[in-house]
Amino acid sequence: MAFAANEVVISRDAMTVYGFLMDGMNNPLWRTGVRSIALRSGVRGQKGALYQQTVTGPGGRPVAADFRITDARPGAEVRYAVVTGPARPTGASTSAPKATPPASGSPLSTTQRVCGSS
Template sequence: MAFADYEVVISRDAMTVYGFLMDGMNNSLWRSGIRSISLRSGLRGHKGALYQQTINGPGGRPIAADFQITEARPGAEVRFAVVAGPARPTGGYYLSTEGQTTRLRFALEYHPKGLQKLMNGMIQKTMESEVAQLEQLKTVMESRSVV
């Protein structure tokens, strides 16, 4: 099993951060390696929304990484599952209010099967890099004007 998590404190209220995270179309604003993303089904920003996403894979080749919002608790939690592609981790964003700020934790979990178990070290490093992109989310969120 591979697991990675990362935390940041964002100078925005939890509902603002939650709203940004619930809209999967915002991923390309803070995550590197996204080639394309679109809403495939469901309502944008709602539980059940399915996003078709293509990311850069090894050697820069395109890889499907479609994901679906599986759980949503306003201002507290957003969970998702990757439903297309060679690796299908599950993950979540966990929010807690700290005064005028929000503590945000991003966690990813993956259970490799078959020959993928031999690549667990590489998978672990990739997941650690992925969750560390929360620093970019913090930068994007704090540079946006509050509506």
């Protein structure tokens, strides 16, 4: 199983960051390679929402990468699972208080696990 992690500080409060990440329609604003995205079912920006997404794959070809918001803790964590396409990663974005918080902004940790392919 592949695993990736990253941490950044975003110059916004935790609830603003959480709201932005919960709405999958924002993916093209921060993820490269998103060609198209639309809400397929559920309520936009809420747990259970299913987004139909096409990303740029190998050789520039379009690849389906639909995903669902699987869990959410307001202001703290957003979890998702990719449900179509050749890779089916699951991941989370977590905003957790640090012992020494940054001067301004919210620390955001992201993780992604690739469990296999279809």
